Amino acid sequence: MSKQWGYVVSHTELEELLHKYCNDFTANARQERYAPITGRDREIDECILILLQRGRKNVVLLAPAGVGKTALAVGLAQRVVRGDVPGYLADARVIEIDLPRMAAGTNSPAEMQERFIPLCKGIAERYHDPDEPRIILFIDEIHTIMPSCRGSAYAGLSDVMKPYLTVGDIHVMGATTLDEYREYVALDPALDRRFQRVFLNPPNRHETYNILKGLRTHYEKHHKVDVSNYSLMMIVHLTNEHMRRRSQPDKAIITMDAAMAHHVSLHGTGGVVGLDSIYHMVGRETGLNKKALHDDRLVHRIKEEVEELEGNVMTYDI
Numbered sequence: 001m002s003k004q005w006g007y008v009v010s011h012t013e014l015e016e017l018l019h020k021y022c023n024d025f026t027a028n029a030r031q032e033r034y035a036p037i038t039g040r041d042r043e044i045d046e047c048i049l050i051l052l053q054r055g056r057k058n059v060v061l062l063a064p065a066g067v068g069k070t071a072l073a074v075g076l077a078q079r080v081v082r083g084d085v086p087g088y089l090a091d092a093r094v095i096e097i098d099l100p101r102m103a104a105g106t107n108s109p110a111e112m113q114e115r116f117i118p119l120c121k122g123i124a125e126r127y128h129d130p131d132e133p134r135i136i137l138f139i140d141e142i143h144t145i146m147p148s149c150r151g152s153a154y155a156g157l158s159d160v161m162k163p164y165l166t167v168g169d170i171h172v173m174g175a176t177t178l179d180e181y182r183e184y185v186a187l188d189p190a191l192d193r194r195f196q197r198v199f200l201n202p203p204n205r206h207e208t209y210n211i212l213k214g215l216r217t218h219y220e221k222h223h224k225v226d227v228s229n230y231s232l233m234m235i236v237h238l239t240n241e242h243m244r245r246r247s248q249p250d251k252a253i254i255t256m257d258a259a260m261a262h263h264v265s266l267h268g269t270g271g272v273v274g275l276d277s278i279y280h281m282v283g284r285e286t287g288l289n290k291k292a293l294h295d296d297r298l299v300h301r302i303k304e305e306v307e308e309l310e311g312n313v314m315t316y317d318i
Helices: 011-021 025-030 041-051 069-082 099-103 109-124 157-167 178-185 205-223 229-242 250-267 275-286 296-309
Strands: 022-024 058-062 093-097 135-140 171-176 195-199
Touching: 011 022, 011 099, 011 109, 022 025, 025 069, 025 093, 041 058, 041 069, 041 195, 058 069, 058 178, 069 093, 069 135, 069 171, 099 109, 109 157, 171 178, 178 195, 205 229, 205 250, 229 250, 229 275, 229 296, 250 275
Parallel strands: 058 171, 058 195, 093 135, 135 171
Antiparallel strands: 022 093
């Protein structure tokens, strides 16, 4: 940056704010702390297209709880680390503002704003410096920063952020549900028109199965047990059928993790997770008798489906 420019918020101050109140998704992805994010390439491409624009370059992710809004932001960070983004976003930093952490110890909205304003200011004043990487702020439950969200400790922060959005000096990715967006964010037309919406639909059965396959290695490494393709498809089917109030892929991932933990608790490490552990965890979540979950015809049908999907490549039996 030219010497005629000076930063109000120094590099040291900004990095301290980022360290204290934020999570650096890009730094974590570089350290391989996240499992691969799969099945959201189209939505990530949409986000990248929006972020590249000069005008409305802010994204709001709309989906039910458990569909993977935060995971999409992590997936964007992973794309940046791989270098699979246009030059404008090369070396960008995807930063999650941890609002509960920022609010901790404050006694008034003014104290919260004293922490939030320098963060926005520090990022905004570096936007035009070609030597500084882009910083993309991710705000989960973005509706809670709206003045109309009564009872929120962060209500009103949108008014602090709005001037920077107006002049286009920051990139923001927000996440919330469609209902909460309509109830709180859309009521402010000035803020609403500065965001472009990206809808995340719950993955279908095969997409959820592929997501579990992508995550499997990381869970197997943690639990030191194996889980077959057949078991993954059984988890997808049972969670779709019996946990209808929750969304995929979250409910399938939780069930896979819990079934592997159940296997370890009974048999120790090693071996392959069996149907009994899967039935046990689904029954525990739903109140159903695990014996009632078994169906020989379903097991046979799942075997045929997996063998068709995998090109008749046999894996661990279930």
